[in-house]
Amino acid sequence: MTTSAKPHAIEVKDLVVSNGDVTAVRGVSFTIPQGGRMGLVGESGSGKSMTALALMGLLPMGWSTHGSILHDGVDLVTQSDKALSSRRGRTLSMVFQDPLSSLNPVRRVGDQISSVIRRHTGADRKTAEAQTIELIKQMNLPRPEQLVRAYPHEISGGQRQRIMIAMALACYPQLIIADEPTTALDVTVQKQVLRLLNGAVRDRGSALLMITHDLPIIAAMCDTVAVMYAGRIVEIGPVQEVFRNPRHHYTRGLLDSQPTMDNIALDGSSRLVSIPGMVPPLHSLPTGCAFNPRCPAATDKCRETMPELGTDGISAACWHPIHLAGEVAAQ
Amino acid sequence: MAIYALRKLAFFLGAVFVASLAIFILIRAAGGNVAAIVLGKDATAEAINALAHAYGLDQPLPVQYFNWVTNMLQGDLGQSFRTKESVADLVTARLSVSVPLALSGLLLGLIIAIPVGTYAARNVGKPSGAVLALISQIGIAVPVFWAGILLSVLFGVKLGWLPTGGWIDWRESPIGAIRSLVLPVLSLGLIMAAVLIRYVRSAVLDVMNQDYVRTARAVGMTRTQALLSVGLRNAALPIVTIVGLQIAELIGGTVIIEMVFSLPGLSRMILANVAAREVIVVQSTVMLIIIFVIFVNFAVDLLYGVLDPRVRNAA
Amino acid sequence: MNTTTAPTIAPRRRRRLELNASLVVGVVLTIGFLVIAIVSFFWLPSNPNIPNIKNRMLPPGTVDHWLGTDGLGRDIIAQLMVGARTSILVGAGGATISLILGTVAGLVAAAYGKIADETISRGADIMLSIPGMVTALVLAATMGSGALTTIFALTAFFTPSFTRVIRSAAMSVLQEDFITSAKLYGRGKLFILARHVIPNIAGVMIVQFTLYFAAGILTEAGLSYLGVGVTRPSISWGMMLNEAQQTVGISSPLAMWPGLAIVIVVLGLNLLGDGLRDVLDPKLKRRS
Numbered sequence: 001m002t003t004s005a006k007p008h009a010i011e012v013k014d015l016v017v018s019n020g021d022v023t024a025v026r027g028v029s030f031t032i033p034q035g036g037r038m039g040l041v042g043e044s045g046s047g048k049s050m051t052a053l054a055l056m057g058l059l060p061m062g063w064s065t066h067g068s069i070l071h072d073g074v075d076l077v078t079q080s081d082k083a084l085s086s087r088r089g090r091t092l093s094m095v096f097q098d099p100l101s102s103l104n105p106v107r108r109v110g111d112q113i114s115s116v117i118r119r120h121t122g123a124d125r126k127t128a129e130a131q132t133i134e135l136i137k138q139m140n141l142p143r144p145e146q147l148v149r150a151y152p153h154e155i156s157g158g159q160r161q162r163i164m165i166a167m168a169l170a171c172y173p174q175l176i177i178a179d180e181p182t183t184a185l186d187v188t189v190q191k192q193v194l195r196l197l198n199g200a201v202r203d204r205g206s207a208l209l210m211i212t213h214d215l216p217i218i219a220a221m222c223d224t225v226a227v228m229y230a231g232r233i234v235e236i237g238p239v240q241e242v243f244r245n246p247r248h249h250y251t252r253g254l255l256d257s258q259p260t261m262d263n264i265a266l267d268g269s270s271r272l273v274s275i276p277g278m279v280p281p282l283h284s285l286p287t288g289c290a291f292n293p294r295c296p297a298a299t300d301k302c303r304e305t306m307p308e309l310g311t312d313g314i315s316a317a318c319w320h321p322i323h324l325a326g327e328v329a330a331q
Numbered sequence: 332m333a334i335y336a337l338r339k340l341a342f343f344l345g346a347v348f349v350a351s352l353a354i355f356i357l358i359r360a361a362g363g364n365v366a367a368i369v370l371g372k373d374a375t376a377e378a379i380n381a382l383a384h385a386y387g388l389d390q391p392l393p394v395q396y397f398n399w400v401t402n403m404l405q406g407d408l409g410q411s412f413r414t415k416e417s418v419a420d421l422v423t424a425r426l427s428v429s430v431p432l433a434l435s436g437l438l439l440g441l442i443i444a445i446p447v448g449t450y451a452a453r454n455v456g457k458p459s460g461a462v463l464a465l466i467s468q469i470g471i472a473v474p475v476f477w478a479g480i481l482l483s484v485l486f487g488v489k490l491g492w493l494p495t496g497g498w499i500d501w502r503e504s505p506i507g508a509i510r511s512l513v514l515p516v517l518s519l520g521l522i523m524a525a526v527l528i529r530y531v532r533s534a535v536l537d538v539m540n541q542d543y544v545r546t547a548r549a550v551g552m553t554r555t556q557a558l559l560s561v562g563l564r565n566a567a568l569p570i571v572t573i574v575g576l577q578i579a580e581l582i583g584g585t586v587i588i589e590m591v592f593s594l595p596g597l598s599r600m601i602l603a604n605v606a607a608r609e610v611i612v613v614q615s616t617v618m619l620i621i622i623f624v625i626f627v628n629f630a631v632d633l634l635y636g637v638l639d640p641r642v643r644n645a646a
Numbered sequence: 647m648n649t650t651t652a653p654t655i656a657p658r659r660r661r662r663l664e665l666n667a668s669l670v671v672g673v674v675l676t677i678g679f680l681v682i683a684i685v686s687f688f689w690l691p692s693n694p695n696i697p698n699i700k701n702r703m704l705p706p707g708t709v710d711h712w713l714g715t716d717g718l719g720r721d722i723i724a725q726l727m728v729g730a731r732t733s734i735l736v737g738a739g740g741a742t743i744s745l746i747l748g749t750v751a752g753l754v755a756a757a758y759g760k761i762a763d764e765t766i767s768r769g770a771d772i773m774l775s776i777p778g779m780v781t782a783l784v785l786a787a788t789m790g791s792g793a794l795t796t797i798f799a800l801t802a803f804f805t806p807s808f809t810r811v812i813r814s815a816a817m818s819v820l821q822e823d824f825i826t827s828a829k830l831y832g833r834g835k836l837f838i839l840a841r842h843v844i845p846n847i848a849g850v851m852i853v854q855f856t857l858y859f860a861a862g863i864l865t866e867a868g869l870s871y872l873g874v875g876v877t878r879p880s881i882s883w884g885m886m887l888n889e890a891q892q893t894v895g896i897s898s899p900l901a902m903w904p905g906l907a908i909v910i911v912v913l914g915l916n917l918l919g920d921g922l923r924d925v926l927d928p929k930l931k932r933r934s
Contacts, residue, residue, distance in 0.1 A: 058545055061456075082553055089550035096549075101542040104561055106568075106639060116550045151640045167550055346772040353776075357784060468920075472912035474864055474884070476871050477905035480891055484901060576774075583779030587868050591891075601783055602872070617780055625775045 008070070009034050009175040009207035010055065010092075015067040017047070017054045022282045024050040026231035027067075029309070032175065032207045032224075039218030039239065040211045041254070042228035045279045048211045051228075052177045055209075056094050057084040072174060090120040093168035095197075097180040099160035103152040109163045110136075110148030113170060120171045135166045140196060158189035162196060169200055176201060177209045182217075194221065215258055219243055227251050230280060230290035237314035247316035249295045250275070289319070332643040335636050343629040350621045355396050358614050386412065386611065399614065408619075409611035411604070418615045421600060427501055429596035432515055433585045439520025440527050441574070447524070448531025449563070452539060463528070470525025475584045479518035479591035486514060496593035515588045522584060526577065534569040538562045568639050575631030578624050669921025675914025683734050686727035694724035695879045706899055713903055716886075717893045722900070726907055728881040733911065736793055736876070737862035740800025745855050747801065748808025753839055755809065756816035767813065770806035778803035778865065786874035796875045800862045808854060815850040819843050849926030853919050860915035867908050883908050 009032045017025035025047045032038045042048045054065045057076060069076040072091045076084060088094075096102040104112055113135060114128035123131070129148070136144040139162040152160055161181060168176055178197065182190040198221055201208045210222055218225050219239055226236040227248065235248040246252045253275035277294035280286060288305055292298040297320045309317040316322075383389045387398060402409065408418035447463065454460035487495030493514050499507030538544065539562055547557040586598035593599075597616065604612040636643040691710070698719030706714040706722075713722040755766040782799035789795045819825070820843065828838050867884030869875035876882040883904040890900035 056549060058548055085548065085551050085553045085556075087551075088548065094549045096542060096546060098542065102546045104543045104547070104565070105641060106565060119551050153641050164546075167546075342768070342771075345768075346775060349769075349772050350776060354784070358788060468916060469909065469913060472860075472864075472909045472916060474867050474871075474887075474905065474908050476868060476884075477887060477901075477908065480887060480901050481905070579775065579777040582777040583868070586777075586779045586783070587872065590872055598783075601780070602874075605783060605786075613784065617784060620780055621776050624777055625772075628775055 007034070008032060009036065010209075011068075011070040012051075012055070013068045013070075015051065015054060015065065015069065017050050017059065017063060017065055019063045024063075024231055024282055025054065028228070028231075028233055030226055030233065030236060032209060034174065035205050035207055036224070037201075037208045037210065037222040039222035039225040040209060040228060041213065041215065041218060041225060043213055043279055045230070045282065046228040047231040047282075048228050049179055052094065052179050052209070052211055055177060056088060056092065057081065058088075058094075089116050089167075089173075090171045091174045092177075093171075093173045093175075094177045094179065095161070095164050095168045095181045098184045099157065099164045100152060100184075102164060103160060105152055108149050108151055109155070109160075110150075113163065113167050116167050116170050131170070132166075135170060136163075138200065139163070139166050140192075156189075157185050158193055161185060161193050165193075165197055165200065169204060169206070172204050173206055175207045175209065177211065179211045180213075181210075183212070183214075197221075215243070215254065227254070230285055231282065232290070232317065233309055234291065234318070235316040236309060241314060245322075247321035248291075248318050249297055249322065250291050251316070252322060253294075289317070332636055335643045336633060339629055339632040339636075343625055346625045347622055350625065351400060351618055352396070354614060354617055354621065355399065358610055358617075359392060359395075382412065399611075403615065403618065408615040411609055411612050413607065413609070418612050421612065422597070422616055422619060425595060425597045425600050428498060428594050429585055429589065429598070432512060432519065432588065432594065432596065433581055435512065435516040436519030436523055436585065436588075437574075437577075437581055439516060440523030443520065443524035444527035444531050445570070448528045449535050449558075451528065451532040452535035453558070455536060464532075467525050467528045467532075470522065471529070473522060473525070475518060475522045476587045476591045478522055479515065479588055482514050482518050483592065496591075498594050511592070511594065515592045515594060518591070519581075519584050519588050523577070523581065526580070527573065530573040531566070531570055534566040534573075535562060537569070538566040541565070568635065571631055571634055571638065575628050578627045582620065582624065666921055666924055668917045669925065672914050672916070672918025672921050675910060676918050679730060679911045679914060680734070682727055683730035686731055690721075690724045690727060692721045692724050694720055694728050694881055696720070703893070714899060716889060716900055722903055725881050725886055726883070726903060729883040729886060729904065729907065730911075732793065732870075732876050732880055732882045733863045733866065733908075736796050736800065736866040736882075737859045739793075739797040740804060740862040740866075741855050741858040743797065743801045744804035744808045744858060745851060747805045749812050749844075749851065751805070751809040752812025752814075753816055753843065755813045756820060757835060757839060757843075763813075766809065770809045773802070773806040779868070782865070782869055783872075783874060786869070791874045791877055793876050793880065796866050796869055799869070800865060803865065804858045804861070808858065811850060811854050812847065815847040816843055819846045849922070853923045853926065856915055856919035856922060860912045860919065863908065863915070864912055 011031045013029050015025055015028040016023060028047070028051055030038065040048045040051065050059070050063075053059045055069055055071075055076070057065075057079070059065065065077050067077060072087060074083075076087075103109065110129065110132050113132045114125070117123055117128040117131050118125070121128075133144045133148060136147055141147055141159060141162055147155065147159070152163075155163075161184075165181070181197065182193050185193060194217060197208075208221070210218060212218065222239050224237065225239045225242050226233045227242070227250065228234070229250050235242060235246065235251045242251060243255060246255055253273075256273045257275060275294055280290060280293070286293055286303070288301075288303045289295070289298070289307055292302040295302065299320065301319050305319075307317040307319050309315055380389070387395055390398075399409070406419065408422070410417050411421065451460050451463040451467075454463070483493075483495040486493045494511055495514075498511045501508045535558075539558065543565075544557050544562050547561040548554065552560065585596070586601075588594070589596040589598040590602075597620070601613060601616055604616070691712075698715070701711070701715050701719040702717055704711050704715040704719075706712065708714060711721050711723070713726070715721055716725070751766050751770070755763045778799070781802055782796070785799045785802070786795055789798065816839075825838060825842060828842060833841075866875055866882065867887070870877075870882035870884030871888045873885075873888065876885060878885075886904040887901060890904065893900055
């Protein structure tokens with residue numbers, strides 16, 4: 001191992017997350033460079049949240065991690081909870097989906113932010129409070145001096161999420177993981193919060209792992225995208241490439257099923273395309289490629305052998321990927 | 332918070348009022364001619380009437396109620412018919428037994444229950460957790476007086492370390508008083524602990540799985556730190572509530588334990604006076620106990636308002 | 647005229663009897679307890695009330711008196727068996743009456759408007775603030791001791807908390823969509839309560855009854871110990887412990903048996919109640 005600073009914010013290799021009965025993440029690998037932005041796309045049950053929790057070391061009781069997660073010079077999988085906790089909030093942080101349940105209801109929001117600062121920088125009370133107010137200002141929140149003394153239930157959802165973001169960014173982490181950060185918010189507020197997150201991450205030079213099922217968000221904020229299905233990454237590559245020319249049939253299906261101004265006729269004459277079938281439950285996955293029952297191009301090979309992702313950073317795990325020039329073999 | 336506190340205060344006063352009515356009606360309803368019973372079979376009609384008149388027992392009930400309440404508010408709790416001692420004096424003497432017993436029992440129960448309950452919550456699903464759950468279940472099924480009897484047999488009769496009963500007053504010998512209290516407090520405390528452990532475990536379990544505990548770890552706290560600083564702080568809410576609800580049980584337990592160990596506390600006094608038909612003494616004493624319990628619940632409500640900001644703003 | 651009737655809207659909860667340890671042990675202990683009590687009506691080793699001084703204080707293991715005899719020569723096993731009857735009578739009696747009163751009050755509070763709710767809830771809260779033991783003592787004083795008074799005291803003790811439990815369960819059922827449908831069909835309140843609410847809170851009722859039965863046995867034992875519960879010729883385990891305490895200097899086994907009986911029976915009922923709750927709860931706790 002070279003002794004210079006790690007070139008990547010995080011490097012995940014063959015990550016497997018299982019609780020003995022069910023394997024939620026079945027061999028995931030990706031790399032996010034310093035300051036890079038990656039989106040992790042998938043529906044519920046794809047394993048994207050479990051991946052995020054595994055990176056942070058916050059899996060629920062009974063779940064264990066295998067593989068390697070290289071970050072800040074160590075392999076996180078081998079670290080004790082104590083060692084991990086010194087990194088959480090400092091070099092590696094997370095923004096959760098529901099800010100109301102994720103914030104301590106009996107503590108003022110300002111205290112929650114300053115305690116993060118004091119924990120990792122050893123700053124005294126006054127300094128931490130001043131930095132907290134600064135942070136709140138950066139989050140474009142009104143009346144920071146009053147907000148600092150508010151309780152989570154007294155402020156709006158959008159404000160709460162910004163507080164969570166402030167907590168995650170307070171110590172200038174190398175990597176921020178955002179797990180569906182705006183799904184629980186009103187639509188009108190979502191854009192504001194995302195724009196804020198975007199700017200704050202950029203200003204700090206942090207890397208971002210954005211987890212969502214919402215494709216336009218990824219398109220707007222990320223450089224690369226990884227598409228997850230049934231616990232594995234089925235396609236990975238630069239955002240523009242993957243979204244314009246998807247190679248995996250699942251990615252194609254996802255893109256086609258997005259409602260756009262083109263495919264919604266206001267007279268009700270058009271219909272949204274959807275992927276036939278349903279996401280399989282993790283305890284009874286099909287053999288071979290997990291997507292094969294729903295795939296228009298599936299063959300016997302697909303049902304027998306699991307396709308692997310290539311290693312060059314832009315590929316699809318598919319025996320019959322969609323060719324760039326032509327159409328998929330019609331079913 | 333102010334509005335919340337006032338609402339709770341209003342409830343407190345209302346509850347005391349209703350309870351006083353209930354107690355008064357209950358005790359007087361048994362009736363019979365109190366004066367006649369007190370004086371015995373051979374009393375003359377004149378003596379009976381004189382006694383009744385002296386204590387206002389010949390007046391209409393509502394008037395008696397009103398007098399009783401106004402007297403209590405002024406600190407006059409009435410007198411015993413036979414001994415003429417003031418109820419206030421009788422009660423105060425007994426309090427020096429009952430109060431330390433009850434408080435220590437509760438304290439011991441909490442001291443045991445909070446760590447053990449937390450430990451049980453952390454070990455849910457593991458053998459140690461199951462064993463604790465079983466022990467707690469058995470503890471709940473044990474009658475508090477049986478625990479007292481067993482302990483007094485073991486430590487008093489068989490080992491002879493501690494007295495099996497009786498009481499040495501604080502003023503005579505503080506050590507003696509404490510020795511008299513050890514087994515009673517132990518019995519009471521162990522049983523209270525068994526009851527509380529279940530609630531503590533359930534409260535901590537609930538809180539442990541909350542998202543905000545995960546967030547605490549996500550910003551750098553270790554599992555233990557998150558559990559103790561965030562988890563327990565939030566679990567304190569249901570625990571405080573439970574303690575409030577258990578006060579009635581605590582008093583019940585104290586009453587029984589006093590009898591097991593022959594301690595001259597309030598319960599002996601009540602029983603004796605009930606048997607002797609001393610209605611005024613019983614009325615006032617029971618009322619005091621009830622006021623105490625309702626007051627504790629009021630205090631718990633206030634404490635809850637202090638601990639949980641969501642409640643106080645809901646006014 | 648209108649021949650179509652509203653379909654049964656309320657989903658019936660089917661009770662899958664999942665075996666869990668708590669339930670199994672609870673059932674076994676409870677049934678054992680009930681059996682012993684019933685048998686006691688037909689057969690007893692010897693008379694539990696007639697003193698037999700020649701045989702006093704026999705140790706356990708004596709032929710004809712497998713658990714020994716008490717200070718007046720009366721057989722322990724016989725007394726325990728008769729004591730079981732008392733525990734059932736008083737415990738179940740108190741729990742049953744509280745169940746009925748508590749259900750009525752709880753349903754009224756849940757379904758008949760804010761004023762009814764406030765009054766009943768506040769009333770229950772106040773009654774809960776009064777320590778049960780104290781009430782029981784006072785009642786015993788005014789009404790005399792005995793099984794009936796004890797049942798009365800237990801009822802006063804349990805009804806308020808039963809009311810709260812029923813009220814809360816009923817309220818969550820009343821919020822379900824199928825209730826709104828029933829109302830839209832024009833069903834009256836009483837009908838809805840009887841036909842839809844009660845079947846859905848039946849599980850809660852059963853669980854609480856079991857737990858209060860257990861608590862009733864404990865409380866009755868305490869009152870009988872104090873002398874204000876059941877007295878001879880009726881027999882109560884608590885009363886046996888009171889008598890045993892007087893001979894404790896000489897023989898301690900006497901103090902063991904009634905206490906053990908209480909623990910085993912109360913434990914069995916509590917385990918049964920908890921086991922039932924685990925079986926029934928996932929279906930009852932539906933968040934709409």
